[in-house]
Amino acid sequence: MASMRDIKRRKGSIQSTQQITKAMKLVSTVKLQRAKQRAEQSKAYFDCMYETVTSMLAKAGNLNHPYLKTGQPGKKAVIVITSNRGLAGGYNSNVVKLVTKGEFKKEDVTVYAIGKKGKDALQRYGYHIMEENSDIIEEPSYVDAMAISRKLLALYATGEISEIYLAYTRFKNTVVHEPTLLKLLPVEAPADRGAAQDTGSKAMMNFEPEDDEALELIIPKYVTSLIYGGLVEAVASENGARMQAMDSATSNAEEMIDHLSLMYNRARQGSITQELTEIIAGANAIS
Amino acid sequence: MADDSRNFTLKIITPDRVFYEEEVSMVEFNTVEGEVGIYKDHIPMTMIIAPGILTITKGEDVKEAALHAGFTEVLPDKVTILAEIVEWPSEIDVDRAEEAKSRAEERIREHAPGTDMGRAELALKRAVARIETVRA
Numbered sequence: 466m467a468s469m470r471d472i473k474r475r476k477g478s479i480q481s482t483q484q485i486t487k488a489m490k491l492v493s494t495v496k497l498q499r500a501k502q503r504a505e506q507s508k509a510y511f512d513c514m515y516e517t518v519t520s521m522l523a524k525a526g527n528l529n530h531p532y533l534k535t536g537q538p539g540k541k542a543v544i545v546i547t548s549n550r551g552l553a554g555g556y557n558s559n560v561v562k563l564v565t566k567g568e569f570k571k572e573d574v575t576v577y578a579i580g581k582k583g584k585d586a587l588q589r590y591g592y593h594i595m596e597e598n599s600d601i602i603e604e605p606s607y608v609d610a611m612a613i614s615r616k617l618l619a620l621y622a623t624g625e626i627s628e629i630y631l632a633y634t635r636f637k638n639t640v641v642h643e644p645t646l647l648k649l650l651p652v653e654a655p656a657d658r659g660a661a662q663d664t665g666s667k668a669m670m671n672f673e674p675e676d677d678e679a680l681e682l683i684i685p686k687y688v689t690s691l692i693y694g695g696l697v698e699a700v701a702s703e704n705g706a707r708m709q710a711m712d713s714a715t716s717n718a719e720e721m722i723d724h725l726s727l728m729y730n731r732a733r734q735g736s737i738t739q740e741l742t743e744i745i746a747g748a749n750a751i752s
Numbered sequence: 753m754a755d756d757s758r759n760f761t762l763k764i765i766t767p768d769r770v771f772y773e774e775e776v777s778m779v780e781f782n783t784v785e786g787e788v789g790i791y792k793d794h795i796p797m798t799m800i801i802a803p804g805i806l807t808i809t810k811g812e813d814v815k816e817a818a819l820h821a822g823f824t825e826v827l828p829d830k831v832t833i834l835a836e837i838v839e840w841p842s843e844i845d846v847d848r849a850e851e852a853k854s855r856a857e858e859r860i861r862e863h864a865p866g867t868d869m870g871r872a873e874l875a876l877k878r879a880v881a882r883i884e885t886v887r888a
Contacts, residue, residue: 503768510765513834517798517825607767607836671797673785682784682800683823686836693767 469732476725483718489552490711497639497704504636504701511694518687521672521680522652530677531622532684533651539627541573542595542617544649544692546633546699547583549599553703554710556634557582559644563632565590567646575626577613579696602703605696607689614689621650629688633695634702640709642702647695649688760792762808764833771838772817778809779831781819782881790826797826803877805885806838818844818885820878837878841886849886853879 522533543564547557561583564574575595578584580602588594601609620626629649634642672679762779764771780789782804806819822835856876860869 506769507767509770510767510834513765513825513832517823517834521798611836671795673783673797673799679798679800683798686821686823686834689836690767 469729469736472725472729472732476722476729479718479721479725483715483722486711486714486718490708490715493704493707493711497701497708500697500701500704501636501639504697507694507697511690514687514690518652518683521683530680531651532680539624540575541569541628541630542575542577542620542626543569543630543632544577544579544613544617544695545583545587546602546631546695547578547580547586548699548703549581549602551582552710553707556642556703556706556710557586560632560634561586561590563644563646564592577617579613580699602696602700605693605700607693610689610693610696614685614692618650618685618688631691631695633699634706636698636701636705639705642705647691649691650684652684652687758792759810760828761830762833763830764806764835764838766835766838771835772808774810776808776810778807780807780809781805781824781833783824790831793828794826794831796828799824799826801833801835803874803881805881806833816841816885818878818881820881839882839885844882844886846883846886849879849882853883 545560545564547560551557557580564576564587571590571592574592576584576587576592577595578587578597579599581597581599584594584597584599598609598613617626617629621629628651631647631649633645633647635645636642756775759775759777761773762776763773778789778791780787782788782802783799784802785799787804788799801819801822801824803818803820806817808815808817818839818841819833819835820837822833822838824831824833852875856872856879859872860876863869
């Protein structure tokens, strides 16, 4: 059995770790609330955007626009949204896994990393990191999303990249976060075309300017909004994941402290018993 | 003008917030095809927004804002504007807009190779829209 002093020291160290994890949990709870609110506020925009684009595509039918053309040769750009800091459970590695375990060939992929952790991990795996914009995850703004989408769309237009994906963590609710791989371009017409047309008045929608041009102008906005939505949700998920991780760390520490307290008390009792036995034995020997 | 039956719902959403949501009688803004004014019972239409002044008329009350980019979905009794950037006059920094205006004009005048003329023009239009919104 370990000595009393060792156990006491160990207990102290775990206690201070627990204090840190507890504080981190509180911090991420507050941050989560803020991020969640933000994600909810922007949700209206994306829902509306998504509805418009799908109804447009449903109506447009077989438009032959480059934004809709699939199967072109060229590289695949993946925007990988992770966090800059660790200690968030499986949050970062789950997103990275989407890329490494997915159907991508390493040579075909160029990574646009947002978040240091994802960038580091993918770099280690030997992926080609085209760009890193890790600062924007701290305070995502629409302008940042615009800059990224403009750059990618320009590359898409020249044919340098043929597909654009977004790997991020979807924020379903406080406890459920889903790592998601989303195809941004080419836009896939909704599989359920009939359902989109059932939306009544939307099927009668007119476009000004005409379909082709409208598509040309709306799709970039659509891509930007998806990237922004990804950023906002990723921040919420990150804090949610960290909160959970820190919560379980705190309760694990609690468990360990309980166990160590028991061991400590047992050791203390043992040493007292031993001392007593020694004293009695000594007294007996003298008499 | 104050006839409530001629009102429709106007909803302006930005990525960060719901900018405006109320019953109004008319809304005017600038699209890539030109300026438009919309009353109730407009035919369903989707339009792309160009930088300009957004004018919201609600009875006697007229409000203005600078609307820069986005698109709008018009239905007979509802107009939804998905705006990437929209600002009330109180939120606009005139000095910055003036600065941006002269910078954009400079760029267009010089016409240096490698300048993205489309972007410069857009920046100029945005700056002008901002300044005009505050002045109006």
